Amino acid sequence: MDITIRPAAPDEYAALGEITAQAYLGDGLLDFGESDRYLDELRDVAKRAAEAEVLVAVADGQVLGGVTFVPAGGPMADIARAGEAEIRMLAVSPEARGRGVGEALVRACLERARTVEGCVRVVLSTQRSMHAAHRIYGRLGFTRTPERDWNPLPDLLDITLITYELTL
Numbered sequence: 001m002d003i004t005i006r007p008a009a010p011d012e013y014a015a016l017g018e019i020t021a022q023a024y025l026g027d028g029l030l031d032f033g034e035s036d037r038y039l040d041e042l043r044d045v046a047k048r049a050a051e052a053e054v055l056v057a058v059a060d061g062q063v064l065g066g067v068t069f070v071p072a073g074g075p076m077a078d079i080a081r082a083g084e085a086e087i088r089m090l091a092v093s094p095e096a097r098g099r100g101v102g103e104a105l106v107r108a109c110l111e112r113a114r115t116v117e118g119c120v121r122v123v124l125s126t127q128r129s130m131h132a133a134h135r136i137y138g139r140l141g142f143t144r145t146p147e148r149d150w151n152p153l154p155d156l157l158d159i160t161l162i163t164y165e166l167t168l
Contacts, residue, residue: 001059003101005108008054008066013045016056016066016091020045023065023091029127031159042089052076055108057092057101065092067105071116079123079148079163085113087124090133103136110140113168120168125150125161142166 008016020042023029030036041047045066048054053069070076070086080086087109092101113122123145126133142164151160 001099003064003099003104004058005055005104006058008045008049008056010046010049012056012058012063013049013054015063016054017043017045019063019065019093020089020091023093026094027129029129042091048076048089052088053112055105055112057096057105059096063093064096064099064101065090065105067091067109069109069112071112072119078125078152079150081123083118084121084123084165085109085116085119087122090124097132102133103139106136106140110166110168121165122168123148123163123165125163128160128162137164137166140166 021039024042030038045054048068051074053071054066055069056066057064067090068076068088070080070088072085073080076088077086078088087106090102090105110122113119145163145165148163149160153159
């Protein structure tokens with residue numbers, strides 16, 4: 001299977017939004033299930049594309065997954081500081097998992113980061129239960145940064161996101 005990674009086209013936004021939403025729902029990553037407010041953000045690829053760069057993985061004309069790459073701050077950055085790019089909302093459809101799609105998307109973000117002037121590091125947040133993603137990050141040289149772990153909803157103590165970084 002030949003996977004192409006490229007910027008998402010507007011006519012792919014709905015498919016990628018649904019892949020992302022279903023990946024988070026299916027993996028039990030949304031504490032409030034279908035009523036989780038974050039679900040709307042996951043589906044809103046057009047908003048992400050207006051504020052950052054959205055990449056898709058495509059094979060045989062089918063969207064297999066995607067990722068949001070935040071090159072240098074901006075409204076989509078959660079933890080990136082000066083000189084850092086951020087990876088967000090990595091998702092792969094269930095039928096494409098285990099075929100290298102997630103790793104290809106992360107590698108594309110790293111390649112893109114190397115072209116951003118002044119970018120010295122790539123950072124990301126992930127949930128503790130995202131073990132397949134953690135394996136990808138480890139294979140690619142990311143290291144844990146527990147001092148940057150954070151909680152997007154401080155009222156809910158059990159939603160701490162763990163963080164990783166890779167120095168370019």
